Amino acid sequence: MVLTLIGVAIVVFVLIRVAPGNPIAMMLPPGATQADIAQLTAMYGLDKSLFQQFVIWAGNALQGDFGNSITLRQPVSDLVLDRLPATLELSLLALLIAVALGGATAVFGARERGRAPEAGVDLFNGVTLSIPDFLWGLLLILLFGVLWPVLHISGRVSPNLSLPFATQFYLFEAILRLRWDLVTDLLAHMLMPALSLALPLAAIISQLLKQGLKEVLELDYAVLARVRGFTETQVITREALRNAALPTLTLIGVQFTFLIGGTVIVERLFAYEGLGNMAIDAVINRDLPLIQGIVLTFAGLFILINLAVDLAYTLLNPRLRHG
Amino acid sequence: MAEATLPGPHTQPRARARRRNPRLWLSAAWLLLVALAAILAPFIAPHDPLTQDLLLERLPPLGLSGAEPGYLLGTDSLGRDVLSRLIYGARIALTVALVAASAACLAGSALGLLAGYFGGWVDRIVSRLVDVWMAFPPVLFSILLVAVLGTGLTSVILAIAIIDWTRFARVVRAETLVQSRMDYVHSARIGGASRLAILAGEVLPNVLPTIVALLALEMGVAVIVEAILSFVNLSISSDSPTWGGMIAEGRASIHFSWWVLAAPLVVLFLTVLAFSQLGEGLKARFDPLLR
Numbered sequence: 178m179v180l181t182l183i184g185v186a187i188v189v190f191v192l193i194r195v196a197p198g199n200p201i202a203m204m205l206p207p208g209a210t211q212a213d214i215a216q217l218t219a220m221y222g223l224d225k226s227l228f229q230q231f232v233i234w235a236g237n238a239l240q241g242d243f244g245n246s247i248t249l250r251q252p253v254s255d256l257v258l259d260r261l262p263a264t265l266e267l268s269l270l271a272l273l274i275a276v277a278l279g280g281a282t283a284v285f286g287a288r289e290r291g292r293a294p295e296a297g298v299d300l301f302n303g304v305t306l307s308i309p310d311f312l313w314g315l316l317l318i319l320l321f322g323v324l325w326p327v328l329h330i331s332g333r334v335s336p337n338l339s340l341p342f343a344t345q346f347y348l349f350e351a352i353l354r355l356r357w358d359l360v361t362d363l364l365a366h367m368l369m370p371a372l373s374l375a376l377p378l379a380a381i382i383s384q385l386l387k388q389g390l391k392e393v394l395e396l397d398y399a400v401l402a403r404v405r406g407f408t409e410t411q412v413i414t415r416e417a418l419r420n421a422a423l424p425t426l427t428l429i430g431v432q433f434t435f436l437i438g439g440t441v442i443v444e445r446l447f448a449y450e451g452l453g454n455m456a457i458d459a460v461i462n463r464d465l466p467l468i469q470g471i472v473l474t475f476a477g478l479f480i481l482i483n484l485a486v487d488l489a490y491t492l493l494n495p496r497l498r499h500g
Numbered sequence: 501m502a503e504a505t506l507p508g509p510h511t512q513p514r515a516r517a518r519r520r521n522p523r524l525w526l527s528a529a530w531l532l533l534v535a536l537a538a539i540l541a542p543f544i545a546p547h548d549p550l551t552q553d554l555l556l557e558r559l560p561p562l563g564l565s566g567a568e569p570g571y572l573l574g575t576d577s578l579g580r581d582v583l584s585r586l587i588y589g590a591r592i593a594l595t596v597a598l599v600a601a602s603a604a605c606l607a608g609s610a611l612g613l614l615a616g617y618f619g620g621w622v623d624r625i626v627s628r629l630v631d632v633w634m635a636f637p638p639v640l641f642s643i644l645l646v647a648v649l650g651t652g653l654t655s656v657i658l659a660i661a662i663i664d665w666t667r668f669a670r671v672v673r674a675e676t677l678v679q680s681r682m683d684y685v686h687s688a689r690i691g692g693a694s695r696l697a698i699l700a701g702e703v704l705p706n707v708l709p710t711i712v713a714l715l716a717l718e719m720g721v722a723v724i725v726e727a728i729l730s731f732v733n734l735s736i737s738s739d740s741p742t743w744g745g746m747i748a749e750g751r752a753s754i755h756f757s758w759w760v761l762a763a764p765l766v767v768l769f770l771t772v773l774a775f776s777q778l779g780e781g782l783k784a785r786f787d788p789l790l791r
Contacts, residue, residue: 184632192648307776308769309724311731315747315765323758330754438637442728446751456640457732460647468644476635 244466262345279382331448389421430486524781603661608668616676709786720775
């Protein structure tokens, strides 16, 4: 796990330093002398060997210092922490939608198994699974941004609102403060990007959960529940769901990391002020320390999620529980 | 002989497979249409895709008021014909799909086969590399790579291959692990075949259906990645029309001319859907359990 992080750090480090384009030359006004360039290069430590640079960078990073952004002239850690909450809120909202939508269609499909509605669910899943978040986002922009303009197609929150927030977790804080006007405005901005991220994941959850449910519904305890007079929906929600959900859970972990990876382009598409949107700007501006910080943040996040899923799996699976 | 004597379990899945085929043929037909458009672009495109005409800017598609005959799908903000740009855009989309996906397929499958068959340190290195690669958000990784390699068709293709080989390596490795424990591999080994001969002659043919299905899927992914790179203005130069470039333009002028976004979106939608359905269809067709 730590090895993976170090691997990611090395790959990014080498990649962005062999990149053509000199960030120092971009910082200085035209007409700067060679001496100016050399001085600034030395200031950012870019005159040392690649290996030396990496050791210095890694040493600082271990102490929480990821350097300063070249274009924005602020500490990378501040910039990342400023944007990360926006991306986390978007990803979590998307995950919530995916689980709700995928769960509901799975239960519906399992209840109607072998009949036409199940084929409908399969078709829906097949299509939503094949189309990536980027295209869903564009389609939603056309539908709910232009054709029937009910949602905002860019930004995180309307610029004319005054925000009382103490943290960058806008949606979370707005809910806690019971400011429903702000919640509505935030959701009107976040719903489309979240839905585009959620649709492919919803299809995966639906497929897997439906399969699991269908298998569990053949087992004795499901039959017994039916004999005791439970309706099919009750059998599914009260008895089958818990047991069928476990294999789905491990899969959600990996898929959630894919979803977070998707925020990069979806945030760009909706001009949402998150980490991914900033990452694209950082790459275009050759902002080496910022790119490095953002990529490592994503990698760390992915690793944490996988760890959390492993833990959750152990907690939820009675066979892996200790005494 | 066995097939003739065992009608039940053999004919039923086959009939089912055939009924599932429409999506395979529909997908193939759409992709053939796109391929024909790409090849015949200079002959079938009604206009030059690059000619700007400010007198004809933002013409709506035929059927809407203000439309101009001869501009079936309307024009963009510079007066360029949307249909012609779509037709020419198919060239880059398909080139990227074919070349990038094949390159990713070759590299990834080779590494997956070696890792799955030989195990040991080969497997450890490949698996570790895959882990590191998977810890990158792929879109960010591709943007980073194109920034490093410089824009242009070759860079886009290279970037896609460098990122997506893991998709093949992961699946092929797992499949090879399963296959190399099969009896036929053991009997080939007892028969005195060399390890490489077994890998190429026995294991590969059995992993191939999986690879082919993945390849079709990957072509759809490559088309999307190219569109995304064009969208952030990092793909091919603006002289050659691309679907992603059209989408970027359409997104920017969405409140004035929605069709500039809608046209490439529909084409991308159908193409990606066709590639993935082709992959699924091929998988079902090759699967010995369904045959």
